[in-house]
Amino acid sequence: MTDTFLVIGAGYAGSVMARELAEAGHRVLVIERRPHIAGNAYDEPDAHGVLVHRYGPHIFHTNGERIFEYLSRFTQWRPYEHRVRSVVDGVRYPFPINRDTLNQLYGLELDEASAADFFERVREPREPVSTSEDVVLNSVGRDLYEKFFLNYTRKQWGLEPSQLKAGVAARIPVRTNTDDRYFTDNFQAMPKHGYTKMFEAMLDHPNISVELGVDFTEVRNRIKARHIVYTGPIDAYFDYRYGHLPYRSLSFEHEHLTDTERFQETGTVNYPNDHAYTRITEFKHLTGQQHTGTSIVREYPQAQGEPYYPVPRAENEALFKRYQALAEQESGVTFVGRLAQYRYYNMDQVVGAALAAAKRLIGTGS
Ligand code: FAD
Ligand code: UDP
Numbered sequence: 001m002t003d004t005f006l007v008i009g010a011g012y013a014g015s016v017m018a019r020e021l022a023e024a025g026h027r028v029l030v031i032e033r034r035p036h037i038a039g040n041a042y043d044e045p046d047a048h049g050v051l052v053h054r055y056g057p058h059i060f061h062t063n064g065e066r067i068f069e070y071l072s073r074f075t076q077w078r079p080y081e082h083r084v085r086s087v088v089d090g091v092r093y094p095f096p097i098n099r100d101t102l103n104q105l106y107g108l109e110l111d112e113a114s115a116a117d118f119f120e121r122v123r124e125p126r127e128p129v130s131t132s133e134d135v136v137l138n139s140v141g142r143d144l145y146e147k148f149f150l151n152y153t154r155k156q157w158g159l160e161p162s163q164l165k166a167g168v169a170a171r172i173p174v175r176t177n178t179d180d181r182y183f184t185d186n187f188q189a190m191p192k193h194g195y196t197k198m199f200e201a202m203l204d205h206p207n208i209s210v211e212l213g214v215d216f217t218e219v220r221n222r223i224k225a226r227h228i229v230y231t232g233p234i235d236a237y238f239d240y241r242y243g244h245l246p247y248r249s250l251s252f253e254h255e256h257l258t259d260t261e262r263f264q265e266t267g268t269v270n271y272p273n274d275h276a277y278t279r280i281t282e283f284k285h286l287t288g289q290q291h292t293g294t295s296i297v298r299e300y301p302q303a304q305g306e307p308y309y310p311v312p313r314a315e316n317e318a319l320f321k322r323y324q325a326l327a328e329q330e331s332g333v334t335f336v337g338r339l340a341q342y343r344y345y346n347m348d349q350v351v352g353a354a355l356a357a358a359k360r361l362i363g364t365g366s
Helices: 013-022 063-070 099-106 113-123 133-156 195-203 283-287 314-329 347-364
Strands: 004-008 028-032 043-045 051-053 060-062 077-079 082-088 093-094 189-192 210-213 227-229 248-259 266-270 278-284 294-302 333-335
Touching: 004 013, 004 210, 013 028, 013 195, 013 210, 013 227, 013 347, 051 283, 051 294, 060 063, 060 347, 063 189, 063 347, 082 133, 093 099, 099 113, 113 133, 133 294, 189 195, 227 347, 278 283, 283 294, 314 333, 333 347
Parallel strands: 004 028, 004 227, 028 210, 082 266, 227 333
Antiparallel strands: 043 051, 060 189, 077 189, 082 093, 248 294, 266 278, 278 294
């Protein structure tokens, strides 16, 4: 028996766990199958020197002061509030839907109270609100649903909104004011020197070693550890005993445009009804970088490939519960993170989950 804790995966879940265990005096080995740390938050300069997010746009936002303070130990921040436009019939509208969206789309001059009356008139009340279709129809009615949500959701998930749990569409608020920020959290900022640098600082501890390019499935029979922290897909850990848990994948098309200071007026532009991609993000908005060119990414959803999103629907959650029951029986292993817990977590939620799991683990002294 060795004294080392083994952490599988160097994303938020693995890196926060590693740091907490190391600070509690334990030796930690982190193995990561990719050639880099930071999981899906990984960023790096592209061939033209523009800092890009390899796995799609990552914008940090949280209401959790404790989580923001925790990460602030490893990075300085650049204030950034994300804004998105959505293209419908060739016109760019503020998104999430707000009063300006209504006024521009329908040629109205609504004030706040009349925007609320408008939603009250067009909404299709649903009881109970259990699917993503229910959420949107219940708040904004059919026309806005069809223009902004239906086709985006079909493209993103390969499913009808009626097949997805309410929580998916409920991520998007509806506003009667003119606030056009994508998020309204108290803390909205980007790591000043990028996510990867923040992860380097988190993993920089004398008790932590990191091995890249090592897949747990290939070494698991040889490894001895005091305790394992697993942050990969939970079905893979159990060798797909009950079948594959669906995860939605994406392919990212990165492009650099020379001699173009700005490609689009907001960080992201969504294309609900056109193209095979869902959205285009221009990184310089997010990072504040100055450069004579600009770099963008298009996201193409797909069924196969790297697992990026758990797919929140009742039958998948039932299958996850079966794997979770196996996980509870598995002594000496902690399952944490977006893939291991099969939850549509944002970055801050993963940090919160990892801090809680570390506290439990250190508390038990296992
Ligand atoms: P991951 O980052 O997936 O890390 C898990 C790591 O484990 C990976 O590096 C993987 O290679 C490794 N691994 C898996 N299996 C093995 C194995 N067998 N052996 C060794 N290593 C293994 N969140 C936000 O808050 N704001 C955003 O704007 C935002 N945008 C996003 C955009 C996209 C396109 C995506 C996909 C996600 C976005 N997120 C965003 C969510 C965010 O990426 C996740 O919440 C967070 O990165 C999850 O961290 P994690 O450690 O659980 O998982
Ligand atoms: N959504 C939509 N139209 C949009 C943006 C989002 O219908 O223009 C729906 C879609 O189902 C999407 C969900 O809302 O998957 C959550 O969107 P979010 O931008 O939070 O997704 P993420 O950034 O996690 O991919």
